[in-house]
Amino acid sequence: DGATTLRIVDMELGDLTSVDLIWAYHADSLTYHGTNKGALNVNFESGVATTTAVDDAACSPSTLSREDGSTTLYDCVTDVTSEVSLHWTIDSTVVHVAISKTSDSGYLALGVPDSAGAMVTSDAFIASDGAVETYRLTAYSSDGVSQSSISVGYSEASVTVSDGATTLRIVDMELGDLTSVDLIW
Numbered sequence: 001d002g003a004t005t006l007r008i009v010d011m012e013l014g015d016l017t018s019v020d021l022i023w024a025y026h027a028d029s030l031t032y033h034g035t036n037k038g039a040l041n042v043n044f045e046s047g048v049a050t051t052t053a054v055d056d057a058a059c060s061p062s063t064l065s066r067e068d069g070s071t072t073l074y075d076c077v078t079d080v081t082s083e084v085s086l087h088w089t090i091d092s093t094v095v096h097v098a099i100s101k102t103s104d105s106g107y108l109a110l111g112v113p114d115s116a117g118a119m120v121t122s123d124a125f126i127a128s129d130g131a132v133e134t135y136r137l138t139a140y141s142s143d144g145v146s147q148s149s150i151s152v153g154y155s156e157a158s159v160t161v162s163d164g165a166t167t168l169r170i171v172d173m174e175l176g177d178l179t180s181v182d183l184i185w
Contacts, residue, residue, distance in 0.1 A: 018043060019175045022111035022119050022184005023084065025101050025166070038080055039117040042181035044088055044095045062087040064167065066096055068160055074098060084185060094174050099185060100167040108159070108166045109185065111137065112152050116182040123150035124184075127159035127168045 024037040062074035064087045074087035074096065087098040099110045111124030124135045134157070138144040153174035160167050175181055 018180020018182070019095075020113050020116045020182010020184070021086075022113050022117075022122055022124065022182075023080070023086075023099055023109055024119075024185055025084070025103070025106055025108045036083075037119070038084070038185045039113070039119075040080055040086065040183040040185065041116060042086070042088070042183055043179040044090050044175065044181060064098055064100065066098075066169070066171075068162075080185065086183070086185075091172070094172040096169070096171050097173050098167050098169040100165055102165050104161045104164050104166055106166075108168045110168055110170065111184040112150075113182055113184050117184070119184055120144065122184055123152050125157050125168060125170060127157075127166065130159060130161065132157040132159050132168065 019042050021040045021042060022037070023040070059076035060078065062077035064074050064077065064085075066072045066074055066089065075089040077085055077087045079085050083102045085100050087100070089096045097110070099108060101108055107126055107128035109124050109126040111119070111122040113119065113122035115121075120137055120139055122137045124137055126133055126135055133147050134150045136146055136148045136150065138146070153172075154170050155172040156169075157171075158169050160169070
């Protein structure tokens, strides 16, 4: 159906109240994302996500299932752009996270930066060609993108392409503070 889903299980983060994330995607291949990127600070406990592109908003109910074929949905969703949405559910001290885009080609990435809003340096999940790999981003050039284990705890990461969309799911992401989490995409 043209949708891609990236799923990360048991992601471990120290603080679920303030998590910085980054995200990115590209329509055709694993190449430079251009303007298809962003940064996000998420308070997983209160359901508030802040970014320069999105107004602060309370948690809106998600319609995305936590697993393919499951009737269990994520608790919250926020649209970070007209093409990208972030979904999440808190489970004790971990959070289940999904980021989805309205295209079934190219790649989709979600990262946890060392500094709010900065791509470099960060840990990232990159979904491409039906697989999810973890990377450490240390420079803006391809030389600074190295596949490696990351410091963020999680149990599973997956990607799904279905119904014209791509979704990256991270299960049991461990964040220290759920009230303010910075993400990059």
